[in-house]
Structure formats: structure tokens, C-alpha cells
Amino acid sequence: MYLAADLLNANPGLIVWIAVVFTGFVLLLRKFAWGPIVSALEEREQTIANSINRAEAALAESKRLQESNTQARRKAEQEAQRLVRKAREEAEALRAQEVQRTREEINALRAQAREEIARDKDSALQQLRGEVADLAILAAERILMESLNAKRHHTLVDRFIDDLSSRKGDAPPYEA
Amino acid sequence: MLQLRNSTCLWIVAALLLPATTWAAENEDFDAIHHTADGYYLDFLPIGKWELPRIFVVRSEESGWRVRFWRSTTAALRSGVMTAEVHQETAPADTAREVLAPSDDHASSHLDIEALIESGKHLDAHLVPALESERVILDLSMTRHLVFALLAMAFLTAVFMQLAKRYQQGIGRTSAPHGLVQNLLETLIVFVRDDIAIPNLGQNKYQRFLPFLLTAFFFILTCNLLGLVPFGGTATSNLNVTVVLAAFTFVLTQVNGSRDHWKHVFWPPNMPVPVKLLLIPTEIMGLFTKPIALAIRLFANMTAGHLVILSLIGLIFTFGQLFGSVAGYGVAPISLGLTLFVYCLELLIAFIQAYIFTILSALFIGMAIAEHSHGEAH
Structure with missing residues (x-):
């Protein structure tokens, strides 16, 4: 029969056993288990910490790059807009200039044409005036053939012509 | 699913407790302290006990330091080199040392030890060298x-x-x-x-x-x-x-x-x-x-x-x-x-x-x- 006191029995043999075996156990595990395991854990933690640092640095770098890219793009866009505006203005100016020149040419041509028309009209009028005189003379000759001799005839014509030249533009009043 | 698992666990625990309780029912002196305390055997209730090796560092005037080793407590007792010093409570009226100590009549002492082993109380006994001149310096016996x-x-x-x-x-x-x-x-x-x-x-x-x-x-x-x-x-x-x-x-x-x-x-x-x-x-x-x-x-x-x-x-x-x-x-x-x-x-x-x-x-x-x-x- 065991007593409650037996739970507190001192057993020097057991103490020796446990002390020796546990010492060996600690040393064994320290060399072959805890060493490799803890160093592996530390290595992994270091790797993870480094990776995070690198990732953060890369992120910052990419943000910086993006920022500079955006700026460059904005600048390029502004430049392009400026160029387009300039080109458009130049084109506009060129067109206006062209229109002006065309208009001037047309005007010149028109003036020339008008001048020619006027000249032709003058010469036609001159011709017509000659024809009309001849026709008048012919008609008058026919009417006056018998009653007038050549001498009287000429006097009449001359007087008529003088009259014509003195009152040019009016319808010649026939007084004879 | 969780319910099923819980009840399964309960049954497993109950089933595991069963052998101990059955054994306790059959042997009325089932003792909590006995179970909790250390011992020189492994307890596979109700199948039986497995005795652990006994190792003693002994010293005597004649032969000096010696290490004695036995496969089990029973073997140690049967060898006649060690004998049991039983607790007062378990021993008969006379002190165990007197009863079990080897005398000139080897047969009678042997019988007593066999009786002790038979009763199963030898595992609770305190083992001492049979020779008066020999002393146990350190009991390095394996315990549970x-x-x-x-x-x-x-x-x-x-x-x-x-x-x-x-x-x-x-x-x-x-x-x-x-x-x-x-x-x-x-x-x-x-x-x-x-x-x-x-x-x-x-x-x-x-x-x-x-x-x-x-x-x-x-x-x-x-x-x-x-x-x-x-x-x-x-x-x-x-x-x-x-x-x-x-x-x-x-x-x-x-x-x-x-x-x-x-x-x-x-x-x-x-x-x-x-x-x-x-x-x-x-x-x-x-x-x-x-x-x-x-x-x-x-x-x-x-x-x-x-x-x-x-x-x-x-x-x-x-x-x-x-x-x-x-x-x-x-x-x-x-x-x-x-x-x-x-x-x-x-x-x-x-x-x-x-x-x-x-x-x-x-x-x-x-x-x-x-x-x-x-x-x-x-």
C-alpha cells in the first residue's frame, strides 16, 4: 500500500539519471536540432525582411518613374499642342495670302478686259460713224439726184458735216 | 459533424476509462496515489505489469564498489543477492526484515520471497542487499x-x-x-x-x-x-x-x-x-x-x-x-x-x-x- 508521502519520495538514483540524460538531451538538441532550426528561421526572416525592403524600394522607384513619366508626357502633349496650333496659324496665314493674291490677279484681269472692251467699243463706234455717214450720203444722193447738181450737193454736205462737228453728240438738226 | 465528433470523443474517453474502472471494481483497493506515484514497473492495467530493470551501485568492505544489474525486481529477489524490506503496513506482524532476511535455512527464505512475489507486493518493497556487509550507495533502477x-x-x-x-x-x-x-x-x-x-x-x-x-x-x-x-x-x-x-x-x-x-x-x-x-x-x-x-x-x-x-x-x-x-x-x-x-x-x-x-x-x-x-x- 502506498502512502501520500510516497509522492514526495526522494530518489537519488532517478535524480542522477534525469540530470545526466537531460544534460545530454539539451546538448544533443542544441547541436542537431535547435541550431539548424533557429538559424533557418532567422535566415528566412532576414530574407523576408530584405524582400519587403526591396519591394518597398522598388515600389517607391516605380512611383518616382511613373511621376517623371507623367510629367514628361504632359510636357510632350503641351509641346504637340503648341506645334499643332502654330502649324494651323501658319496654314491660315498662307491661305489668306493666297486668296489675296488670287483676288488681285482676278482684279487685274478684269481691269484688262474692261480696257479692251472699251477700246473695241470706240473703234466700233468710229467704224459705225463712217458707215452711217456713207449711208446718209447715199440716201441723200438718191433723194436729191435730180434736183441738185454736184456743186450744190457738196456745199450742203459740207455744211452738214460742219454742223455735225460743232454739235457733236446731238441729233443733227436737218435744216436744209 | 462537430456534434458527431464530440460524442465520438466522449465514447473514446469512456472506453479508455473502462479497463481501469473494471479492474478497480474487481480489486477493491484501487489506489489513486499508487497510480500517480513512481514505481519499478509499467502498469498495463488490466493486462498486467511489466517490471523494469533494477540497477544498484553497492559497496562492501570485502569487494569494494560494484554495480549489480537485474532484468526485473523479481529477478533481483530470486537471485538471493537482494532481499525485500517491506513497508510496515504490508508486512505481517513481525517486521519484514526479520521474516525475509536470509537465514542459514535458504529454503525457507526462498519460500517467503516467492510468497511476496506471488502477492505482487514485492514491487512496493524496498530492496536491500542480503549480505549485511554490503550497502546500496545508489539505486539507479529504472522507474516508470x-x-x-x-x-x-x-x-x-x-x-x-x-x-x-x-x-x-x-x-x-x-x-x-x-x-x-x-x-x-x-x-x-x-x-x-x-x-x-x-x-x-x-x-x-x-x-x-x-x-x-x-x-x-x-x-x-x-x-x-x-x-x-x-x-x-x-x-x-x-x-x-x-x-x-x-x-x-x-x-x-x-x-x-x-x-x-x-x-x-x-x-x-x-x-x-x-x-x-x-x-x-x-x-x-x-x-x-x-x-x-x-x-x-x-x-x-x-x-x-x-x-x-x-x-x-x-x-x-x-x-x-x-x-x-x-x-x-x-x-x-x-x-x-x-x-x-x-x-x-x-x-x-x-x-x-x-x-x-x-x-x-x-x-x-x-x-x-x-x-x-x-x-x-x-
Whole structure:
């Protein structure tokens, strides 16, 4: 029969056993288990910490790059807009200039044409005036053939012509 | 699913408790303390007992130092070299020593020993050399608790060597840890390192003590859990074992104590001299009370759990004997329910005590290795 006191029995043999075996156990595990395991854990933690640092640095770098890219793009866009505006203005100016020149040419041509028309009209009028005189003379000759001799005839014509030249533009009043 | 699992667990526990209870019913002197205390055998109730080897370092005037080894207690007794000194309670009216001591008549003494072996009480006996001139200097016999401590060590060695191999192969070093075992153990290892070692010992000094803290934590935890396994024994419910563990903490504390630590003990600063004289013995006592408290705390916690469980089971038979078998059966469900509850509590305590022993060890070592100026308040 065991007593409650037996739970507190001192057993020097057991103490020796446990002390020796546990010492060996600690040393064994320290060399072959805890060493490799803890160093592996530390290595992994270091790797993870480094990776995070690198990732953060890369992120910052990419943000910086993006920022500079955006700026460059904005600048390029502004430049392009400026160029387009300039080109458009130049084109506009060129067109206006062209229109002006065309208009001037047309005007010149028109003036020339008008001048020619006027000249032709003058010469036609001159011709017509000659024809009309001849026709008048012919008609008058026919009417006056018998009653007038050549001498009287000429006097009449001359007087008529003088009259014509003195009152040019009016319808010649026939007084004879 | 969860319900099913719970009820399955309950039945498994009940089934595991059954052999012990049946045996207890047949042998009315089922004794909780007997079960909890150490012994020179493994108890496979109800199948039987397996006796452990006996080793004695003896010394005699004639032949000097000798180591005697037997396969079992029975073998030691039958050899005639050792004889039994039985407890007063178990022995007949005359003292056992007188009855069992070898006399000139070898046959009669042999018979007595056979009778003792037959009764099964030889395992509780205290073995002494038959020759008066010979004395046992050290009884290095294997005990149940030693066997379970060795089992725990063997198990942990196998597990952690395997784990270390995994880390050396690169699993968990360069890649993520893989598998339940590695993740589980790594969680515990990192817990001991980050929540026990580093806060108490400091970032710079913890590496030196981490192997001991890890070993103590896993050893205590495994021993505690082995006590909850059927037919198991709890090495940590043996004061001899916990004293050794606490002695490790004590030695580490004193060997690594800083100048400040010793100054604090032998000439406490910032005090009037009379107070110093009062404090010095207190401080010296404090050096020893710390590890002693460590040893007793672990031992008492692990022992108490087992005693409570066995006492709760014992209720069934107490009621059965006092009020008849119907009362015994009536109490059984309540008793088993409470046992299951305490069993779960013990599972929790197994972890808590491993944690407490480790963190207090770290704390004591940390206090001793700390270097601080005494101008500041403590």
C-alpha cells in the first residue's frame, strides 16, 4: 500500500539519471536540432525582411518613374499642342495670302478686259460713224439726184458735216 | 459533424476509462496515489505489469564498489543477492526484515520471497542487499517516470532531428514551411523565442539560453501529455524530475549572473546599512526559493490533476459500496462527465505548466544577467 508521502519520495538514483540524460538531451538538441532550426528561421526572416525592403524600394522607384513619366508626357502633349496650333496659324496665314493674291490677279484681269472692251467699243463706234455717214450720203444722193447738181450737193454736205462737228453728240438738226 | 465528433470523443474517453474502472471494481483497493506515484514497473492495467530493470551501485568492505544489474525486481529477489524490506503496513506482524532476511535455512527464505512475489507486493518493497556487509550507495533502477521521461526525449529527438533535416534541405529556410507538423512545431518554437526568450532575456543575449528554454518547454510539454495517454505516466509529476529541471535553471541563473546580480544579493544598493543586513539573508534565500518554487509548482500541478481524475472515478465505487450498486451506476455518468472535464482541463494545464516553467526560467535568468545602473528605481 502506498502512502501520500510516497509522492514526495526522494530518489537519488532517478535524480542522477534525469540530470545526466537531460544534460545530454539539451546538448544533443542544441547541436542537431535547435541550431539548424533557429538559424533557418532567422535566415528566412532576414530574407523576408530584405524582400519587403526591396519591394518597398522598388515600389517607391516605380512611383518616382511613373511621376517623371507623367510629367514628361504632359510636357510632350503641351509641346504637340503648341506645334499643332502654330502649324494651323501658319496654314491660315498662307491661305489668306493666297486668296489675296488670287483676288488681285482676278482684279487685274478684269481691269484688262474692261480696257479692251472699251477700246473695241470706240473703234466700233468710229467704224459705225463712217458707215452711217456713207449711208446718209447715199440716201441723200438718191433723194436729191435730180434736183441738185454736184456743186450744190457738196456745199450742203459740207455744211452738214460742219454742223455735225460743232454739235457733236446731238441729233443733227436737218435744216436744209 | 462537430456534434458527431464530440460524442465520438466522449465514447473514446469512456472506453479508455473502462479497463481501469473494471479492474478497480474487481480489486477493491484501487489506489489513486499508487497510480500517480513512481514505481519499478509499467502498469498495463488490466493486462498486467511489466517490471523494469533494477540497477544498484553497492559497496562492501570485502569487494569494494560494484554495480549489480537485474532484468526485473523479481529477478533481483530470486537471485538471493537482494532481499525485500517491506513497508510496515504490508508486512505481517513481525517486521519484514526479520521474516525475509536470509537465514542459514535458504529454503525457507526462498519460500517467503516467492510468497511476496506471488502477492505482487514485492514491487512496493524496498530492496536491500542480503549480505549485511554490503550497502546500496545508489539505486539507479529504472522507474516508470524515468521510462516516460526517456520516451519523451526519444520522441522529441526523433521529431526535431527530422524537422532540422527539413530545414537543412531548405524547406522553411528558403521556401515556406510545409505540412502540419512543421507549421505546428515552428509556431511553438517561434512562440518560445519571441514571447518567452526575447522579452525576458533581451535581444542580444537570448541566443545563449534559447536551446535550454526550447528543450525544457518541449520536454515538459511532452511529459505532461504522456501522462494523459492511456497506460502513460507523468514524469513531471515526480518531484525528483522537476527538481532536476529547476536545478538547470538555477545553475544557468547563477553561472551567468552579472556583477549587478551578485551585488544586489550581497550588498543591496541604496539602503541604510541595517536594512542591508536584513536583506542579505532574504536575498540569499531568494536565490533558492525561485527554483524550488519552479519544481514544486510543476510537480504539484501535474500530480493534482491525476489525483482529481482518479478521485472522481473513485466516487463511483465509494457510492457503490456505501449505498449499493444502483447508486454506483447512478453516480457513474456524473463522475465520468466531471472526469472528462478535468481531463480537458489537464490538457490545458499541460500546455500552461510547460509555458510557465519556461517563462519563469527565462525571467529568473533574465533578472540575473541584466546589467543596470543602481541609480534608477526597481
